[in-house]
Amino acid sequence: MATTHIFRRGGTWWFVRGMPRDLHARFGSSHVRRSLRTADHRLARRRAARMTVAMDDWAEAVRKAIEDDPEQPDRALLLRLLGEAMERAESEAPLGRLRQEASELRSATAELVASREMARSTGEVIGRVTPIIGNYKEKAVRLRELEAKRAPSDEIAALRREMTEQMLSMRSLVINAHKERWSESRLSELLPAYLEAKAKTLKNSKHLSTLGPRIELFIQTVGDKPVRDYERADIETFRDLLDQTPSRWEARFRTKVISEAVAANAKRLRPHPAMEPKTIDDGYLSHIKNCFSWLETTRKIERNPGTGVVSGRTDPQQRPDEGRLPFSPAALSKYLAYAAQSRSRVSPDYWLPLLALYTGARLNELCQIEPQRIVERDGIWLIDLLTIYDRNEIDRLPEAERLKLKSAAARREIPLHDNVVSAGFLDFVHAGRERGGRLFPKLKADEFGYFSAAISKRLNLDIERAGAKSARVSFYSLRHNFRDALTNASVPDRTADRVMGHVIQGAQANYGSPLLEVAEIEAIRRIAFPQVDIAPYLSRARGGAAA
Structure with missing residues (x-):
């Protein structure tokens, strides 16, 4: 897919984008040009996407400032930014002070405990070593007397052995004095x-x-x-x-x-x-x-x-991203063809590969969704993992039967791609609504509440049977394919993190609606997988095969 707003000059990629006409005078130019400081095409696309978002935010802020004070919009914008910064600082300061005080209290407590333990341990060692030293001195005097009297050599040798053993005992006590502060429990x-x-x-x-x-x-x-x-x-x-x-x-x-x-x-x-x-x-x-x-x-x-x-x-x-690798287009086409042609259209083994590829959702998330979580908003179909439909769910259901997500960030919306809809997925969902229960009712939770334990083995076995298996590639690799597709479509990192259920770092996590914006949804639905053949799914949808 072609990437906009970037071009190559020499060995370096640059960002260029036209400035809105109403802001030409404010910016002083009709275009923004800036070096992306990289020769890597993928990294350049990601940086360009960030700059696109930054430009949009700036333009919105300037227009708002003009509305607030037409005569001095720059002053209004500055005051707005300063006000927001002060609000964040004021809200974060009490929490920061509490954290600092708690940290200082923990350090002081640990230091006090350590000093008391050291004093107790040192006192005990001194108490045990002192009598040994006294006895050693007595034996040293006795040894000098025996040597002066020319006593038998075996008697002198025996006394020296006793003194050596006492010296080793003292040495051991001193060396282990520090260790004895700590637990002797096994x-x-x-x-x-x-x-x-x-x-x-x-x-x-x-x-x-x-x-x-x-x-x-x-x-x-x-x-x-x-x-x-x-x-x-x-x-x-x-x-x-x-x-x-x-x-x-x-x-x-x-x-x-x-x-x-x-x-x-x-x-x-x-x-x-x-x-x-x-x-x-x-x-x-x-x-x-x-x-x-x-x-x-x-x-x-x-x-x-x-x-x-x-x-x-x-x-x-x-690198962390090398632990699992995405499928190659050829291998992915083989796997999708195998799943579409050899699995029943009412089985999870048929739908899960396609859903994982076009949603990036974790396998256990897809395994446990109910038909009511496939919702339509403004003509766009979404998977809704955000809403708690049953407010009494936590009290009513045993833990193994609740919607089990990896973290709070995993509660999110995921747009359904047009190709998933074209494959007939909504017909499958409608049939599930009439039946009731989960979308894939044959999948049962294990003792820990995970629905993916058994089917993950089957899905990975299908990858091998399809001839799509290679090193560091598994069903989870479809999530990597989805992430790469987001990058190739210039989807901003924050949007990508939201749709994949990643924790958003920093203060930006506290702003915005948990619902995806229309622009975010459209950006996600633009993803594509060049050279990946999903025709087997589309042909079965047209044929209406159910077996």
Whole structure:
């Protein structure tokens, strides 16, 4: 798709846009020209989109200032901007002061506790070392007497051994004096308290069920020690074993002992591939490091020994957006053709690939929507994840049956693309309204309230069957395709974040309506996927096939 308002001069992209006629005199020129300071075409489009929004905001502000004070509009605009800045400053100042005071109070409390613990610990060590020093002095005097009397050598040697042992005892007491400030409870003893604390924050999350087993696996590997005795080397030992562990090791080798799985896999003629670094970092090591962070916060240990430990196969140069890659046009066409031709038009396996591509929604969001959430506003169809239709939902429904979204930012509107409508999706929705219940009633929630657990495996298997599978590509990659399409359509980043359910950073998150503006909706509906063939969906819609 052609991108407006940019052109290339030499090796650098520039932004150029005509100024509205009524503002020529105010700006002093008929056009805005500015270097985008990049040779990258995609980055240039994104920066140009930001500048387009900034120009529109400026023009609106100037016109409003002219209305407020025709004689001195610049003064009116300045006073308006200053007033808004003061309002933000006044609203943010009390909160900032409270945060600062709370931070200072926490620091002072921690310092007081630490100083008291140090004083108590030092006093205890002095009390234990003093008698040893006294006894050592007595033995030193005795040793000089024996040597002066030319006592038997074995008696002198025995006394020297006793003195050496006392010296080592004193040295150990002094060296461990600092460590003894911290908890001597074993990790297994503190694990229930940690799990109880996490249960309050994670509630019914699926992640809660994996915490205990992962930490127990760590204990099984490096031993159950007093928490103050764990060192970075222990975390790295666990990491090194994980780097050798085959994927799906528990199911494949029917064992709960990770070292047994590693040994059994090594004996295979064709060993199973090792777990992915991301699985190791996010599914194993993060649980261990989070546990030690809690121990540090609750002052059971001095510092987290796992900080910075990741899989040895994690690429430190990999960008965050390289964890998952979008489908190529050819692979995406294969997958859509397979889904359209081999799946029933009343099954979620048929509709979810197309919906994920053109909405960018998370799989679990699409799996649990009801027909009433497909709404029409001003002639435009939307998926409404914003409205709580049943005000008693929280009290009436068990947690596993409520609309489960990733965060508050995920409550949003998502425009339906014309291609989704042309594929017959609205007919499917109307049939769902008559039937009642969720749009995809055959999908059932798991014990944690997620509707996507089972079907995600089927969808990814379809990708393989279609011949569209490649490294770092999965069903989630459709969300990446959607994000790239927003960029290519010059959709502003703020609008893109809103429609994808991302948290909007900074003060701008506090402004504007949660409803999408008409201009935002139109910009999103302009997205396209060049060279991606959706004809199989359109032909089945025309044919009216239901099977």
